[in-house]
Amino acid sequence: MSVLKRSVEDAPLNGFHRKLAVYSSGGPFLDGYVLSIIGVAMVQISGALQLTAFWEGLIAASALIGVFLGGFLGGWFTDKYGRKILYLVDLIAIVGFSVAQFWVESAWALFAWRLLIGIAVGADYPIATSLLAEFLPRKHRGPLLAAMVLMWFAGAAVAYLVGELLLSVVTEDGWRWVxxxxxxxxALFLIARSGTPESPRWLLNKGRTAEADAVIKKVYGPTYSIADLPEPTKERSVSVWSLFHSGYGKRMAFITLFWTCAIVPLFAIYAFAPKVLLALKLTGDWASYGSIAITFLFTLGCFVATKLINRMGRRQMLIHSFLWSGIALLLLGMFPDASPTTVLLLFGTYAVMIGGAQVLEYVYPNELFPTEIRASAVGLATSLSRIGAAVGTYLIPISLTSLGIANTMFAAALISLFGALISWWLAPETSTLDLQQASSLSGNTRASY
Incomplete structure (x- = not known):
C-alpha cells in the first residue's frame, strides 16, 4: 500500500528540526547574557578601570549599540553569502571577542570589545531565525520561532547567577572572569551548530539545485526532493532596496512600527522596574519581590503566547496583546495610588499580555519577506528596534522625574494602544500559509496592504 508524500511544508517535525531550534536560540540567549552580565560586573569594573559616569554609561550601552549595527549588516551578508557560513563565523566572533575582554586595561578597550560582541550578537538574529524559518514545516514555524524569545530571558537569568557566583569565588579581578x-x-552553541546544512531555499534561489535537493533528502528523507519545496515565484526583481519601497516597504513599515511599540515600554519598564514600582509607592519587600514577579510574568506571557500562536492566529494575537497590555498601563496611570496588590496585578497583566507581541517579533519578519531579502528584513527590524529600546530606557528616569509616574504610564499606554491600531490596520494572517505564500506580495495573507 503506497503512502502519499506531503510537501516539506507539511512534513512532520523531526529530530533535525528540534535540534536546529535549540541551536538557533543561541543568539537570543547570548543577547540576554551579554547585555545582563555587564550589570553584574560594573561595580568592580568602575573601581578597577577608574571609570567616570560617562564611561560607565557608554560601556553599559556598548553591546546595545553593537546589536543595532550588527542586525542589518548580518542580515545583508546572510542573504548574500548564505546562512550556513555566517551561522558558524558569527559564533566564532562572539567567543573570540568575549575572551578578549579578559585582558582589557582601559575603558576604551572594554567599550570596543563589547561593541564588537554586540555587533556579532545582533548579526545572529537574522542568521539563525532565517535558517530556522526556512527549514520548519508551517504548523511548527510559528511556535518554534516564538519560543526563541524565551531564550533571551533564560540568558539574562543565567548571566545573573553565573556573575554573582564568580564574584563570590574570585575576589581579585573577578569582573574579568565574569x-x-x-x-x-x-562555545557550546558553536560546537552544536557545526555540521548544520545550508538552507535549501537559499541554495535554490542561487541556482544551486543539486545541493538544495541533497539537503532536502538528508533532512526530510530520500523520498523528498526539490519538487516538494514550494517553488519561488519571481514576481519582480527583489533586492535589499525592496525593503524601502512598494509592497515590501509597507511590510517593513509594519514590522518596524509594531516591534518598536512592543519593545519601548517593555525594555524601559524591565530596566527600571524597581524605580517604577517605588514611584508607585511600592517599598520594601513589595518592591523587591514585585520586580522578581514581573520578570517571571514576562517569561510566562511569552510561554503562553507560543502555545496559543497557531490557535489564535498571528493577527488576533498581536491586536489583543497590544490592546490589553495598553489598558493595563492606562489603568496604572489612572490609579497610581492604588493598593500594592492592585498595582502588581495591573503590572502583571501588562507583563503577561505583552508576551504575544514579543514572540511575534521573530515570526512576522521571517514570514513576510522572500528568501532573497528575508535575513536583511529581520536584521533591519532588529536594528531599528534597538533605537526604540535605547530611547525608551534613556527617557524613563527623566520622565519619572519631570512628568511623574501617572504621565509616564499614560505615555507607555499610548505606545501600546498605538501598536494595537497599527496591528488592526496592517497585520496579516499567515498561520495557515506556507513560507512562499506568506512572503509573496500576491499571497492571500488578508492584510490591508
Whole structure:
C-alpha cells in the first residue's frame, strides 16, 4: 500500500528540526547574557578601570549599540553569502571577542570589545531565525520561532547567577572572569551548530539545485526532493532596496512600527522596574519581590503566547496583546495610588499580555519577506528596534522625574494602544500559509496592504 508524500511544508517535525531550534536560540540567549552580565560586573569594573559616569554609561550601552549595527549588516551578508557560513563565523566572533575582554586595561578597550560582541550578537538574529524559518514545516514555524524569545530571558537569568557566583569565588579581578564567561555558552552553541546544512531555499534561489535537493533528502528523507519545496515565484526583481519601497516597504513599515511599540515600554519598564514600582509607592519587600514577579510574568506571557500562536492566529494575537497590555498601563496611570496588590496585578497583566507581541517579533519578519531579502528584513527590524529600546530606557528616569509616574504610564499606554491600531490596520494572517505564500506580495495573507 503506497503512502502519499506531503510537501516539506507539511512534513512532520523531526529530530533535525528540534535540534536546529535549540541551536538557533543561541543568539537570543547570548543577547540576554551579554547585555545582563555587564550589570553584574560594573561595580568592580568602575573601581578597577577608574571609570567616570560617562564611561560607565557608554560601556553599559556598548553591546546595545553593537546589536543595532550588527542586525542589518548580518542580515545583508546572510542573504548574500548564505546562512550556513555566517551561522558558524558569527559564533566564532562572539567567543573570540568575549575572551578578549579578559585582558582589557582601559575603558576604551572594554567599550570596543563589547561593541564588537554586540555587533556579532545582533548579526545572529537574522542568521539563525532565517535558517530556522526556512527549514520548519508551517504548523511548527510559528511556535518554534516564538519560543526563541524565551531564550533571551533564560540568558539574562543565567548571566545573573553565573556573575554573582564568580564574584563570590574570585575576589581579585573577578569582573574579568565574569565578562569572559560568555565564552562558555558561546562555545557550546558553536560546537552544536557545526555540521548544520545550508538552507535549501537559499541554495535554490542561487541556482544551486543539486545541493538544495541533497539537503532536502538528508533532512526530510530520500523520498523528498526539490519538487516538494514550494517553488519561488519571481514576481519582480527583489533586492535589499525592496525593503524601502512598494509592497515590501509597507511590510517593513509594519514590522518596524509594531516591534518598536512592543519593545519601548517593555525594555524601559524591565530596566527600571524597581524605580517604577517605588514611584508607585511600592517599598520594601513589595518592591523587591514585585520586580522578581514581573520578570517571571514576562517569561510566562511569552510561554503562553507560543502555545496559543497557531490557535489564535498571528493577527488576533498581536491586536489583543497590544490592546490589553495598553489598558493595563492606562489603568496604572489612572490609579497610581492604588493598593500594592492592585498595582502588581495591573503590572502583571501588562507583563503577561505583552508576551504575544514579543514572540511575534521573530515570526512576522521571517514570514513576510522572500528568501532573497528575508535575513536583511529581520536584521533591519532588529536594528531599528534597538533605537526604540535605547530611547525608551534613556527617557524613563527623566520622565519619572519631570512628568511623574501617572504621565509616564499614560505615555507607555499610548505606545501600546498605538501598536494595537497599527496591528488592526496592517497585520496579516499567515498561520495557515506556507513560507512562499506568506512572503509573496500576491499571497492571500488578508492584510490591508
Amino acid at each position: 565578562l569572559a564567561s560568555a565564552v562558555v555558552p558561546g
